[in-house]
Amino acid sequence: MLNNLWGGMILLAIVVALFTGNIPALTNAAIESARDAITLCITMLGIMSMWAGLMTVAEKAGLVQALAHRARPLLRYLFPDLGKDHPAHEPIATNFIANILGLGWAATPSGLRAMKVMQEENPQKDTATRSMRMFMVINMSSLQLVTISVVAYRMQYGSANPSEIIGPGLIVTAITTVIAVAFCKILDGLEHSKERISAPVREKNIRFQSANVRGVRS
């Protein structure tokens, strides 16, 4: 995907520059950007080395596993379909905690394993289960507590207080994760009531639930 995106961006720049008469500016922009990129990487080398070092201390001390163990009650709430002590719990928790700590390299393998384990019990192999949906939406709601790379970029561009955005970022991240969970729980509830309508159970409930279903479709 980046192949087309990158090539497209540069070709678009050249085409637009032909129309706007900005062709002479392109050369300087290309050369200056290339130089700035390396200056930035030099700043990042220090900050990212420090952070990755600290996170490795946490990893080697077993902090990820310890937190994953503590998270089990929460996992039971988020994934009721999986039941108690499901084999997917461990990779799910590892993925969440690695994401929270910003350990990208540990997050992806455990995330893929979680999906694979959940797929084994999936009756419809081409359709996501409720647990998969919950896992994916939380995963994509942004979990990372400290985005150290943004702090490094701000420092490189001369911010007076590069880390001042950590607090607000943390609060927004927490709220979006709650929204992600609420979205999935509400959808679970709506689908559940829809399934129950198709089976003739109690007449009183049917009228109430069909109102719900109409609400979803509109």
Place this chain on the structure above:
Amino acid sequence: MSQVILFLSDLIIPLTFAGILMYAFSKKVPVYDNFIVGAKEGFLTVFGIAPTIVGLMVAVGMLRASGAFDMLSYLVSPLTNFLGYPTEAVPLTLMRLVSSSASTGLLLDLFELHGPDSFLGRFVSVMMSSTETVFYTMSIYFMSIKITKTRFTLAGALLANFAGVALSLWITNYLY
């Protein structure tokens, strides 16, 4: 309240250090040896992504110099003005959903033009920390197990990210 949030920013990195070190000491793990191992990995990671950053910053730099962003801003400004959304942040907001490295290129471009401590600079900093590359993540995870019907997963992820953008704008307004 705003004081508390800003204090949290100053506190979180020392706290992370303290928490991790105390936990590691309690487990009798050699902290400095592990730090060195990880720092080397971090060093190599940056070394490894440097070519990507060069490539994307060149592309973004050329796009800006060509005037394409000005054209896009002109096109979307009626909508963004109506919503009260900073027009300059539109390319970044859209790119953020697709590619992490390309959006980094756009973020740095905004820092260079407006400064990281401007309103816009602070807003995009918070936004970058609280959104994700939805389309990229979706395709990798679901493709790995060949799932095609995702049952509103995309809608949920987009909702969370849309909320992330809106809340970032709100909190930046509130704090500064």
